Every structure is written in structure tokens, then in C-alpha cells.
Amino acid sequence: MIKELTNDAINRIDEAIESHKKAIENLNKAAKQLYPNNIFIKFVSYDKLESQPVNESDDV
Amino acid sequence: MNISIGNQDSLEWIQLVVSSFITLIAVFLGAWIAFRFEVNRDARKDNRRHVSAINRTIFSFGAATNKLLMIKMQAIDPIRNHPLYFLEMRPLLDEELESVTSIVFDDMNFNLETEHRNLLMELFVEQENKYHICDSETAVETPLLRNATKAFSGRYSSCQHDRSCDDRGAFRKPAI
Numbered sequence: 001m002i003k004e005l006t007n008d009a010i011n012r013i014d015e016a017i018e019s020h021k022k023a024i025e026n027l028n029k030a031a032k033q034l035y036p037n038n039i040f041i042k043f044v045s046y047d048k049l050e051s052q053p054v055n056e057s058d059d060v
Numbered sequence: 061m062n063i064s065i066g067n068q069d070s071l072e073w074i075q076l077v078v079s080s081f082i083t084l085i086a087v088f089l090g091a092w093i094a095f096r097f098e099v100n101r102d103a104r105k106d107n108r109r110h111v112s113a114i115n116r117t118i119f120s121f122g123a124a125t126n127k128l129l130m131i132k133m134q135a136i137d138p139i140r141n142h143p144l145y146f147l148e149m150r151p152l153l154d155e156e157l158e159s160v161t162s163i164v165f166d167d168m169n170f171n172l173e174t175e176h177r178n179l180l181m182e183l184f185v186e187q188e189n190k191y192h193i194c195d196s197e198t199a200v201e202t203p204l205l206r207n208a209t210k211a212f213s214g215r216y217s218s219c220q221h222d223r224s225c226d227d228r229g230a231f232r233k234p235a236i
Contacts, residue, residue, distance in 0.1 A: 006149060013131060014132070020121050020124055020186060023182060023186045027114065027121070027183070028118065030171070030174075030179050031111075035114075
């Protein structure tokens, strides 16, 4: 049961990341179409914090 | 004599009509220009508001994506190939999942009047499905399970949850 839940959680996180990226992409496209002369946030990367060390105090 | 007086009267009358007409046109033009100016100002204001709402929404989703990516990189990826990954996974704090910003859908309603009507629903589904928070009864003291059930869609009942805790020998929150 724990294994199933964990697998499901992992899959959901993976799916969530992809679908979030897709949603941002769609939102950006729509925004560009609606307001072509405006500047919108464009993410180059979503994991800029990757290089930062993990805070040890967060470990439970 | 009568004719000249008649001509003079009609001339004055024509002058009066023409001057009135010019005044009317001038007033109409003034009002129309003021109206157009006001419409343009409103449009610019709406435009700024919409762009700001879009940027806030993109930022919210960017922050959520970043948070999920951090969880993936720090909690999932290091143990993905571990044979006992489901026991080795680093527990997640509630704050890691709950502090993700939310979208103000009222600000994004303008999309309903555009050709991108479906986008609003897409955003709503993204937000609701991925960050469904279960009620407090299901918040057991096993961080991993809390990760599995509390944050993502609430698909499992509290009964299943409790059984999982029993299987793992985890401390379960006493029923009140």
C-alpha cells in the first residue's frame, strides 16, 4: 500500500510538473496573441535553485 | 421692397441655421472625441490590468512548478532507483506543498470574452487537481503518506490511509 501510494505520488509530481509547464506555455501563447505589444514573464528555467545547497535543517 | 425684406429674413434665417448646425457639429465632435478618449483610456487601463493578471498567474504557476521540481530533485530523484525507495524517500514538510501561491480567477475572467476561453478552465483544473488539500482527519503523522494523499488529489480515503500507517507501524493521529 505504501509502495502504491509512493508510486502514485511520484507519478503525480512528475505529471504535475509537465502539466504546469504546459499550462504556462499555453498561457504565454494566449497572452502573446491577446496582447502582442506587452511583455510577459518568460521562464528560461524552472530549477534555478538546483545549484543551491539543500538546507539540512529541513530534513525531518 | 417686400422681396428684399423677404430675402434678408431668409438670409438671416439661413445664417442662424448654419451657425446652429456648426455649433451642433462642434458639440457632437467634442463629445465624440471625449467619448473616444475615455474609451481608449478604459481600454488601456483594462489592458494593463489584464497583463498584470496574466503575469501574476504565470508567476504563480512558475512558483508552483519550481516547488514541485525542487521536491522532485531533492526528495524523489536521489532515491528513484533505490530498491526500497518507498521507505527511503525524504519526508516532506507541509509547508513545502501548501505555500504555493494561488490564482485569483476573478482577475483572469477576461479570458472568457476572448478566443482563449478554455484556458481559464485549464488553469482551474491545474490548480485544483494538483493542490487539493484533504481535511485534517487524513493528516496522519507519516510525512511520506501525507505527501501522497494530502497534497495530490485526495484520492485515498482516510480508512486506506490508516491501514497504510498500520502496515508501516507509523504513529496515527487519534480520532477525536
